Amino acid sequence: MHWLTPRPEGLFCTPGDFYIDPLHPVSRGVISHAHADHARPYHQDVFTTPETLAIMRTRMGEDRAGTHQHEIAYHERFRLGDVTLWLAPAGHVLGSAQIVMEYEGQRAVVSGDYKRSPDPTCQPFELVPCDLFVTEATFALPVFRHPPPQHEIAKLLHDVALFPERTHVIGCYALGKCQRIIALLRQGGFNGPIWLHGALKPVCDLYQRFGIELGDLRSATGATKAELRGGIVLAPPGAIADRWARRLPDPVVCLASGWMQVRQRAKARGVELPLIISDHSDWDELLQTCEETGAAEIWVTHGREEALIHALAQRGIKGRALRLVGYGDEDDDTPAEIQAETVS
Numbered sequence: 001m002h003w004l005t006p007r008p009e010g011l012f013c014t015p016g017d018f019y020i021d022p023l024h025p026v027s028r029g030v031i032s033h034a035h036a037d038h039a040r041p042y043h044q045d046v047f048t049t050p051e052t053l054a055i056m057r058t059r060m061g062e063d064r065a066g067t068h069q070h071e072i073a074y075h076e077r078f079r080l081g082d083v084t085l086w087l088a089p090a091g092h093v094l095g096s097a098q099i100v101m102e103y104e105g106q107r108a109v110v111s112g113d114y115k116r117s118p119d120p121t122c123q124p125f126e127l128v129p130c131d132l133f134v135t136e137a138t139f140a141l142p143v144f145r146h147p148p149p150q151h152e153i154a155k156l157l158h159d160v161a162l163f164p165e166r167t168h169v170i171g172c173y174a175l176g177k178c179q180r181i182i183a184l185l186r187q188g189g190f191n192g193p194i195w196l197h198g199a200l201k202p203v204c205d206l207y208q209r210f211g212i213e214l215g216d217l218r219s220a221t222g223a224t225k226a227e228l229r230g231g232i233v234l235a236p237p238g239a240i241a242d243r244w245a246r247r248l249p250d251p252v253v254c255l256a257s258g259w260m261q262v263r264q265r266a267k268a269r270g271v272e273l274p275l276i277i278s279d280h281s282d283w284d285e286l287l288q289t290c291e292e293t294g295a296a297e298i299w300v301t302h303g304r305e306e307a308l309i310h311a312l313a314q315r316g317i318k319g320r321a322l323r324l325v326g327y328g329d330e331d332d333d334t335p336a337e338i339q340a341e342t343v344s
Contacts, residue, residue, distance in 0.1 A: 001108055001132045001297070003083075004101075006322045011110065011134065011301075013101060016083035018047075020099055020110050028080065029066075032112025033096035034059065035175060041065065047072055047080070049087060051095025051210060055175060058202050074123065090114040091125030092279055093176030094207055100128055108132040109293065115278065116285040117149065120183040121176070121212050125289075133295035134322070137303025138280040139258050146258060146282040149180075152275045153188045156232075159252065159273055160190075164230045167248040168273070171237035171255040174200050176279050178234055179207045181256055182214045184277075185232065195220035195228060197235035197244070225249045241270060258282070287311060 005012045010022040010029075018028035021038040031039050031048035034055035039048075046053070046066030050073065056065040072078060074097065077086045087097035092113040099110040109130040116125050139146075160168055172178045178200045185194065193216045196204065201219070208214055220233045229249045239245060240253050255271045258278025266274040281289065290298050290312060300308050301322040309319035 001106060003103055004108055004132070004134075011322070013080075013083055015103055016080040016085070016101070018080050018083075021112065030080075030085065030099050031056075032090065032099060032110065033092055035093070035113070038112065044068060046070065047078070047085075049074065049095040049097050052097070053095075054206060054210075055095060055203065058206050059175070088126045088128050089123035091116065091119060091122060094122045094179070094210060094212065096122060098126070098128060100130070106131045108134065109295075110134040111136055111289075113138070113280055114289075115281045116289065117146070119180055119279075120187065121179045121207060127289070127292055129294045131295060132297050132299065133290060133293045134299040134301060135286060135290060135308075136280065137286065137300045137305050137308045139278065139282050140286055140300070140304035140308040142283050142307075144258060144261055144282045145284060146261070146278050147276055149184055149277045150188065152256075152277050153181075153184045156254065156273065156275060157185075157188055157190060160230070160232065163252060166250045166252050167228045167231055167233055168252045168254055169233040169235055169240050169245055169248055170275065171240040171253070171257075171271075172200075172234055174203050174236060177256055177277070179204060179212060179214060180279065181234065181277065182217070183212070186213075186215050190232070191215065193218045193231065195223060195231055195233040197221070197233070197239050199236050199239075200234055220248075237269075287315075290317065291315065 003014045009024045010019045012019050018030055019026045020030050021032050022029045025042040028045045029043040034052045039056050041060050041064035043066050045068045047070045050071040053069050072087055074087050084102045086100050090096040090098045090112050101108045107130040109128050113136050114125050172181055195218050198221050252272050254273040254275055256275040256277040259265045260274035260276045297318045298312055299320045299322050305321035312319040
């Protein structure tokens with residue numbers, strides 16, 4: 001599709017004169033979601049969902065979230081240049097969106113990060129038929145087939161019951177994974193207090209302001225060892241291996257990530273109880289989505305591009321690797337200012 005072009009700043013739409021998830025400050029950016037590798041500061045005009053803008057303001061400050069901030073509700077059509085756009089739910093985190101663009105009778109959809117499995121803390125993924133689909137490929141290898149998240153939560157709760165004197169500390173990033181784990185714990189029947197590292201609280205508060213109920217949340221930083229014994233503590237991944245975690249009584253170190261499917265990763269990080277809970281689509285979901293869009297061409301970005309392109313070719317679908325540089329994975333989301341808090 002000639003009117004979409006990869007540039008160092010990100011994917012550029014020529015007739016609309018805007019970038020999607022630009023990596024450097026630009027005059028106009030359409031943002032898929034608020035994770036730090038997709039939502040960068042200091043753009044001039046920013047177009048995204050109200051939830052994403054609220055998270056951006058919370059995490060980076062009002063002045064850094066964009067000079068002119070435009071809140072776009074899901075399915076609300078708007079125009080930039082000669083292009084008509086609208087945002088469809090991506091199912092990744094609160095406010096996450098696919099960017100749908102229509103120009104000269106063609107429709108292109110940029111997925112951003114997305115998942116197909118149910119998540120009580122955000123709008124579910126919505127399939128949008130299109131001519132061109134630009135998909136992420138974080139877990140685009142056949143080895144990545146994520147189990148139901150309820151299975152992983154049941155495994156965690158069983159371990160909590162088995163070791164009532166130990167504190168279970170779960171490494172999870174601040175936006176999306178933390179709130180999803182809390183909601184899954186509540187669905188699994190855990191109604192007690194959940195203790196939070198200070199870096200996780202602002203986004204949890206924001207989720208609750210948007211009507212996502214998370215129950216009894218308490219600060220782990222000021223809690224006594226007696227209060228934390230037998231409890232569940234959530235913290236950024238960097239904090240679970242840091243001196244911050246030494247205050248916890250005999251901790252069981254857990255990490256919630258799609259990468260926990262790889263045992264070597266869990267072992268290398270000293271994880272005793274790996275939890276395979278991902279906010280990205282797995283191998284089967286990626287292939288399913290690419291086929292169901294009906295797109296004649298699939299562009300693949302920030303992930304295992306070659307494997308997915310090869311699998312699509314076997315299905316008669318043309319694929320292209322965009323090789324955009326600068327997008328991370330789900331364990332690398334925490335901004336520098338939040339990473340600094342993990343050593344406090």
